[in-house]
Amino acid sequence: MEPRRTPRVLSIAGTDPTGGAGQHADLKTVAVLGGYGMSAITAIVVQNTQGVEAVHPVPVSVLSEQLEAVSRDVTVDAVKIGMLGSVPVIEAVSQWLGDHRPPVVVLDPVMVATAGGRLLDDDAEDAIRKLLELADLVTPNLPELAVLLGEEVAADWATALDQGHRLAEAHRVRVLVKGGHLPGEDTPDALIEPGRPEPAVEVHAPRVETRNTHGTGCSLSSAVAVLAARTGEWPAAVRAGRQWLRGALLAADRLEVGHGNGPVHHGHHLDDLLEQAVAEWSRPETEDEAEDTGTSFTRQLWNESGDLRERIRGGSFVPGLADGSLPREVFLDYLAQDLIYLQDYSRALAQLAVRAPRESWRALFAAGSAGCAEETATLHKTLVEADAPVQSTEVTDEYTDFLLATTQSRDWAVGVAAVLPCYWLYAWIGTELDRQRRAAQVQDGHDGSGGAHPYAAWLDSYSDPAFAEAGERVRAVVDDLARTADPATVDHMRRAFHRACELEFRFFEDPCLRGRARNGSGDGRET
Ligand SMILES: Nc1ncnc2c1ncn2[C@@H]1O[C@H](COP(=O)(O)OP(=O)(O)OP(=O)(O)O)[C@@H](O)[C@H]1O
Numbered sequence: 235m236e237p238r239r240t241p242r243v244l245s246i247a248g249t250d251p252t253g254g255a256g257q258h259a260d261l262k263t264v265a266v267l268g269g270y271g272m273s274a275i276t277a278i279v280v281q282n283t284q285g286v287e288a289v290h291p292v293p294v295s296v297l298s299e300q301l302e303a304v305s306r307d308v309t310v311d312a313v314k315i316g317m318l319g320s321v322p323v324i325e326a327v328s329q330w331l332g333d334h335r336p337p338v339v340v341l342d343p344v345m346v347a348t349a350g351g352r353l354l355d356d357d358a359e360d361a362i363r364k365l366l367e368l369a370d371l372v373t374p375n376l377p378e379l380a381v382l383l384g385e386e387v388a389a390d391w392a393t394a395l396d397q398g399h400r401l402a403e404a405h406r407v408r409v410l411v412k413g414g415h416l417p418g419e420d421t422p423d424a425l426i427e428p429g430r431p432e433p434a435v436e437v438h439a440p441r442v443e444t445r446n447t448h449g450t451g452c453s454l455s456s457a458v459a460v461l462a463a464r465t466g467e468w469p470a471a472v473r474a475g476r477q478w479l480r481g482a483l484l485a486a487d488r489l490e491v492g493h494g495n496g497p498v499h500h501g502h503h504l505d506d507l508l509e510q511a512v513a514e515w516s517r518p519e520t521e522d523e524a525e526d527t528g529t530s531f532t533r534q535l536w537n538e539s540g541d542l543r544e545r546i547r548g549g550s551f552v553p554g555l556a557d558g559s560l561p562r563e564v565f566l567d568y569l570a571q572d573l574i575y576l577q578d579y580s581r582a583l584a585q586l587a588v589r590a591p592r593e594s595w596r597a598l599f600a601a602g603s604a605g606c607a608e609e610t611a612t613l614h615k616t617l618v619e620a621d622a623p624v625q626s627t628e629v630t631d632e633y634t635d636f637l638l639a640t641t642q643s644r645d646w647a648v649g650v651a652a653v654l655p656c657y658w659l660y661a662w663i664g665t666e667l668d669r670q671r672r673a674a675q676v677q678d679g680h681d682g683s684g685g686a687h688p689y690a691a692w693l694d695s696y697s698d699p700a701f702a703e704a705g706e707r708v709r710a711v712v713d714d715l716a717r718t719a720d721p722a723t724v725d726h727m728r729r730a731f732h733r734a735c736e737l738e739f740r741f742f743e744d745p746c747l748r749g750r751a752r753n754g755s756g757d758g759r760e761t
């Protein structure tokens with residue numbers, strides 16, 4: 235089985251208009267676990283979370299046409315087979331598998347809905363047994379396992395495992411034995427492989443307290459199908475699928491769908507990511523547009539700090555760096571302060587990570603902290619090579635003391651607002667430097683495409699898109715926080731942001747001022 239990042243997964247199953255089981259559960263599962271979902275419908279099932287009211291089988295020839303239409307056009311990496319309903323449908327699917335068997339075939343031998351209602355004709359059990367030979371994995375619940383063997387339903391886990399082994403041997407097929415129907419706290423599952431006396435995977439977990447378990451079987455089998463195609467490994471797919479389903483059960487009550495056995499929350503693991511993504515996607519694309527609309531909190535902050543950006547533009551540091559006239563000793567002085575600053579900035583971001591109220595935010599700031607630590611190592615090397623002295627200045631101390639105190643002991647939201655200017659202004663300066671550098675080269679008669687510039691490598695590092703992207707994410711966090719914070723906190727966030735902006739400006743200009751003081755004149759730039 236060749237792993238494929240976005241496997242094309244076909245579900246052959248019935249429908250559920252309430253979206254919790256059958257085709258709908260399969261397609262949702264495949265989508266949220268990174269596959270591309272497709273569907274061939276076997277029956278329109280009139281059902282909701284309270285039970286099945288009617289089953290309208292799709293004519294067998296129409297099912298075969300759907301299957302042929304897919305295979306004529308698309309390479310299918312995995313198929314998940316759910317409700318089939320009758321002998322002719324099972325035969326049509328067997329025939330299709332005979333002609334176009336994909337590398338991953340998962341069969342969920344659906345017989346009865348959890349909420350009640352038969353989904354397989356009584357005379358179709360033999361046909362399902364034959365279909366087992368064409369599957370790579372079969373995922374029966376305990377009553378289905380018993381029917382397939384023609385035995386009593388297992389009343390304990392040891393019996394269930396024994397039945398699983400015997401089914402696997404009899405049909406030379408992998409069996410996922412699911413203990414969800416056992417009484418008691420434990421909900422064990424095991425992957426049994428033919429020819430192996432011990433389960434390839436056996437996992438136990440406490441039962442999730444919820445009545446919303448509609449579609450768990452459909453969802454788990456689709457999850458294993460897409461994950462097997464994605465990872466190329468059955469044990470990994472079973473472990474990951476089960477862990478994901480547990481999260482979906484834990485989050486199921488949040489959905490509030492129906493009055494019976496409601497569905498599980500398929501996209502539970504995407505909640506935080508989506509919040510950030512939507513905030514980012516809904517942001518205007520350009521700063522100009524942002525100035526016009528001025529709605530979000532960070533946009534307001536950006537508009538309020540327009541003067542400061544003008545001062546940076548017209549100062550000594552950025553123009554000197556852009557046209558290369560900044561004296562080397564001033565530049566090295568700046569780098570030395572930057573090293574000290576980044577060490578403490580890394581600490582400040584780590585404090586935010588430790589105190590973060592959400593997992594995805596923790597990850598964002600932890601990554602930022604690690605990134606700064608890496609950067610300090612590079613800077614340190616440059617400075618040692620240049621033999622530059624490294625001792626903090628008053629301005630550096632003022633800035634780092636402020637950031638460390640704010641991220642450590644103030645409201646978390648205020649700490650995030652305080653670290654934002656470094657991300658945001660740094661990225662902005664990257665574009666500004668680029669603009670000024672090109673303008674200077676054009677004036678000199680150069681073509682604007684580079685040339686020998688004393689700080690070229692360093693200028694390039696300013697426009698690192700990963701850094702700009704991280705800044706955008708921090709901005710989204712600030713907006714998120716400002717939406718729900720009380721007015722006093724929002725005001726505090728605003729003050730922290732502007733104070734950090736001012737300190738950023740002084741941090742850039744300070745090496746030039748000290749350069750001038752050392753030389754007794756000039757603007758810190760070479761003429
Ligand atoms: N309340 C629960 N807590 C934890 N895990 C559960 C719970 N209910 C079901 N599961 C798990 O869900 C998966 C499917 O279980 P189950 O044995 O109920 O299959 P099923 O009967 O085919 O599902 P369906 O309800 O869709 O018919 C198994 O991994 C099982 O352990």
Ligand SMILES: Cc1ncc(COP(=O)(O)O)c(N)n1
Nearest residue numbers: 248249255256347348448449
């Ligand atoms: C179309 C279809 N397929 C399968 C099931 C089983 O799922 P559950 O046992 O959770 O109701 C179902 N209800 N409907």
